[in-house]
Amino acid sequence: MSQPQILPAWYRSSEHYVDIEYEAIFKHSWLFACLTLELEGKAHYGVRLGNTELLLQLDEEGHPRAFLNVCTHRHAKLCEPGQHKGPVRCPYHSWVFNKQGIPTGIPSKQCFPQVVAAPEQYRLAEFACEVVGQFIFVRLSPEGPGLREYLxxxxxxxxxxxxxxxxxxxxxxxxxxxxxxxxxxxxxxxxxxxxxxxxxxxxxxxxxxxxxxxxxxxxxxxxxxxxxxxxxxxxxxxxxxxxxxxxxxxxxxxxxxxxxxxxxxxxxxxxxxxxxxxxxxxxxxxxxxxxxxxxxxxxxxxxxxxxxxxxxxxxxxxxxxxxxxxxxxxxxxxxxxxxxxxxxxxxxxxxxxxxxxxxxxxxxxLPKASQNNEHLAPAKHELQNV
Structure with a gap:
């Protein structure tokens, strides 16, 4: 028989998921987000990957872009999961963001001279995003292999x-x-x-x-x-x-x-x-x-x-x-x-x-050190009859 390597504790430990799995797997892997055909036209798409809320849209050249689903004004969530027609518009104060995640529509813009002067500085936080065929992937970590190498x-x-x-x-x-x-x-x-x-x-x-x-x-x-x-x-x-x-x-x-x-x-x-x-x-x-x-x-x-x-x-x-x-x-x-x-x-x-x-x-x-954590490492009786 094949020897399993995932321990029972790793299926039930919240600490393991938050501190280890999310950081080592969901943050550094390329995660499938949605299909290109779901972003055609003036659509954008909300999705939760790991513990991170994202919105995706195609830029003017048709390349997918992935942004943090948080308004740079006062931190409202910009959209719910799924497909949405039209531009990205904050539900709180109606700030509108363009295809590059830059705020371009600001009600009472005279009250925000710093944003009007340098809107690029208030761009939505962006993540690595690549596409193969119809499949769009996001990598939450700023560093890592390209999509082709990963796949x-x-x-x-x-x-x-x-x-x-x-x-x-x-x-x-x-x-x-x-x-x-x-x-x-x-x-x-x-x-x-x-x-x-x-x-x-x-x-x-x-x-x-x-x-x-x-x-x-x-x-x-x-x-x-x-x-x-x-x-x-x-x-x-x-x-x-x-x-x-x-x-x-x-x-x-x-x-x-x-x-x-x-x-x-x-x-x-x-x-x-x-x-x-x-x-x-x-x-x-x-x-x-x-x-x-x-x-x-x-x-x-x-x-x-x-x-x-x-x-x-x-x-x-x-x-x-x-x-x-x-x-x-x-x-x-x-x-x-x-x-x-x-x-x-x-x-x-x-x-x-x-x-x-x-x-x-x-x-x-997984990092090797995580497998040696006392609260997650297998007890002696867990290793019997393996």
Whole structure:
């Protein structure tokens, strides 16, 4: 069996999250924030990453910019989470900020001569922000690797997956009563499927039941993904409908699940849509999951094919919510167990390799000194039977 490296105390300690996890992981990693298509036009977007409230918008050249979601006048929060139309306007005194975060609209501006004289000095605090394809990432730390270096082999995947993305088909946000690591780990393994998902994944059609499926890709030190081949007969039946459905930019014959460490997963079956989930830790035992289903352009689609895809998408939305409810319930039970746990988990070889890989990535990011803190270090009885 694989030896776990994340200790039970690290799933329940508020001090560990605030003093160690946030600083070492959420502040120094590139965090997925939103999609470029959500910022098109005169839109801006509010998001909470780690413990930091941000707003994002595209500048005049179409480059994403990420700012602290705090007015430089008297510190009001500028916008709530999600998409907002129009320019950034403070709800308290109606200060307006331009695409560079500079205050350009100030009521009674004669009362603020210092701001009028040098508005750039009152620019919103800004963070590193880069984009690959449709995916916008933010790094809260002023120093660190560039996005391409950080993403490694996932950079090319995000570029290709973005081809043809044309809108959010379905979206929801819900809280899960569990530590963010519990929710991530649950998404990385299929070992729980027979027990937890008997009414969803247990009945799904089209997935290969061959012993060699799925295939794990664990060569990157932080990120991982899997590919699970589609059942050949199902693919053959599906192919007969494609002349009605049309073609899409990236067609593949498998299900894929990607973890972009630490807060993003992307899944797709055959590439006709992508399920994008961001995991936002709020407390040690609460994680907000932001789920989007993103559609892609279909060319040469017939009217019958368009209706077929509408049905496929609708069924997919229903399926996603059912799976989410099942996973949320089991994650809550795992967190309840972790509140009492003393020994590290037991990870099976092969079937839970992606969980083990996540543990390794997590520990890689922590400062070595944090693993020696007396209040978090494992007691002798926690190391028994590992």
């Amino acid at each position: 490694g082999n996932q950079y090319a995947f995000l570029e290709r997956a973005s081809q043809g993305m044309n809108g959010v088909l379905d979206e929801f946000q819900e809280d899960v009563a569990a530590n963010w690591k519990v929710v991530i780990e649950n998404s990385l393994e299929g070992y729980h499927v027979p027990a937890v998902h008997t009414r969803t994944f247990g009945e799904i059609d089209g997935m290969s039941r061959e012993a060699q499926a799925p295939i794990f890709f664990l060569d990157d030190p932080l990120h991982s993904h899997l590919e699970h081949a589609a059942e050949p007969d199902w693919v053959a039946r599906f192919a007969r409908t494609e002349r009605k459905i049309g073609q899409w930019p990236w067609r593949f014959e498998h299900y894929t699940h990607h973890l972009i460490f630490p807060n993003l997963t992307i899944t797709s079956f055959m590439g006709y849509s992508f399920h994008v989930q961001r995991f936002d830790p709020f407390t040690t035992d609460k994680t907000r999951v932001h789920s989007r289903t993103v559609g892609v352009c279909l060319s040469n689609s017939t009217e019958v094919g368009a209706k077929m895809m509408e049905r496929i998408y609708a069924d997919g939305h229903t399926f996603t919510r059912k799976v989410f409810a099942e996973d949320g319930d089991i994650c809550r039970k795992v967190q309840a167990g972790l509140e009492q746990a003393t020994r590290p988990a037991v990870l099976g070889v092969g079937i839970e390799d992606r969980v083990a890989h996540f543990h390794q990535a997590y520990v890689r990011c």
